[in-house]
Amino acid sequence: MITSIKGGEAAIAASHRLLAKRRRGNPAIVDLSVDQIREQLSLAVDRVMSEGSLYDPGLAALAIKQAEGDLTEAIYLLRAFRTTLTRFGHAKPVDTSAMVVRRRIATTHKDVPGGQLLGPTYDYTHRILDVALMGEAGSDDLSDLDGEGAEKNEGRNRDCMLDAAACALTRDCGVLARAEIVENARPDEEGKVADITRDPVVFPSRRDQRLQSLARGDEGFLMGLCYSTMRGYGRSHPFIAELRYGDVTVVLSIPELDISVGIGAIRLTECQTVHLTTRDGSLPPRYTRGYGLVFGHGERKAISMAMLDRALRSAELGETVAYPAQDDEFVLSHSDSVAASGLVQHLKLPHYVDFQAELQLLGQMRADYAERHADPGLKPVAGLAPIMEAQGGD
């Protein structure tokens, strides 16, 4: 009696239990709490929220715990939850001019209106493992930084100690305000903004669809593409005109009551790049813009997003589309980590049927080959029995 080996319920249940055991690790070590992840692995939480397209630090932390720290899996968990949520309204566009800034830099000038505010960044740390962190933390007293950010001016860079009016960090300050050499921020387009989670992107894409796709795209993939535009697949070297990280209020319009209310604050990273553009038909040479915006603190991603936003405007700006990063279908179709991870890993599923079909095809091709080349060395291979072809049913 032949029995074929096929997976079963028991195996799946056992696999889930093994997973739970590995997730817990050594039971002698104290269990990692979701609060600890949210507070102490905040950049992982930010990335999961950003690519998971859901601002919820608690659930993102839970996803990270559940996925044993596999961020792609955690992003996927958060997305699968997000997709079940009812959409009860649309927030107004967030006003990053009103951001409570925790960090803000502009690279085009040493001094910019509003000042440079270094804030928390790894940029200038020495990448040396800090063995002090192996022990219990808390040797440094950081209590003087309570209320870090703009609420507490003592914590700010001296350069920024300007008066309130000069400090107004409008969205387009510094070089971006120079309308004669920098393109205008594009006006709000009339009509509805696309929602790529509800309506599939149809190519050629629109900019709102591209920005949404990039915002949830995989950081590594976008960074690699961005890198390619700087390194030989494009000749782009833009400037970061504005990079800021801080808190903004989310405002919801309630049409029934004809009022707008702030429903909470979220933390964002916003990046605006300027790119020298000289080939835009009738227009004089000038700077054009790229725009990036992500949840939490994610500068690598925000910069990549801004650069790709600009690269994907190549056709619009009269440039030759010759590199992968300029091709919207290439970039958008392959940037989603949930989709990419799914298809890559589907190779683990059984393919008995296709393989059998291909084996038969191989057998037939080898038989034909042997006949044509009269190759006595090409012996029939066991398992590749020639098949009879018969007329189909239609």
Next chain:
Amino acid sequence: METDLAFDDDDVYSFAYLDEMTKRMIRRAILKAVAVPGYQVPFGSREMPLPPGWGTGGLQVTASLLGRDDRLKVIDQGADDTTNAVSIRRFFAEVSGVATTERTGEATIIQTRHRIPERALTEDQIIVFQQPQPEPLRRFITEEAVARKIHAFARYGVMYVRLYEDISRLGHIAMSSDYPVVVNGRYLASPSPIPKFDNPKLHRSRALALFGAGRERRIHAIPPFTEVKSLDFADYPFTVQRFEACCSACGAQDSYLDEILLDDGGRRAFVCSDTAYCAERRGERTES
């Protein structure tokens, strides 16, 4: 705010997982797909708790079809007991509570990956295919805009050229699964990666066939009794695989077979890929 009618007070998720608005959107896409057989209808594919590429298109179609009285069968590679089939069947049992079955004749909805059951389907049944790539032209044409134009004008010469080149170089058409079909004399369509053995079963099938591609966000359909023609030439007619062996468990000579390696010495045997068909035949044999 939309009230989710399918929500019970103590349920975390909606009946069959998706919220009612999403199901409505998918049903609309399905209706359009049925109205234009073989045409790929874009739909707002959602993230599902199973990964894209593992059948999320089929999952969403099934979720939007399921009612409380349905009886669901899920197969992968023709079998009810492969891991992905078990996982999907269990998922729907948990989130919808519908009855499940392994018997092809008892099911009202059959979700499948890579096979069509051997037993002929009836007009009371819907078969839902999981489809990785709904665009048959993707083999040669990467740009979607170009492919759409080709479909719009029904200029499918590029596909025939591919078949012709196979014949001129190899003497036969070198496509053994996901063999392209023309639906209702109009749209070129992919039957999903079923072996071409199964293609004739789509022709004038009594059951509605729906194809869900989650990652690619497309749904297409073959309504009941629709003409489905596998591409061929007058002098090179379409053929299906035939096995020299028969099933070593039930003796079937008309079914698609899985190869089983019995030992490292190359001994092998064949059994039905469709486990339900095989089980039914064995049951009948022992009864008689």
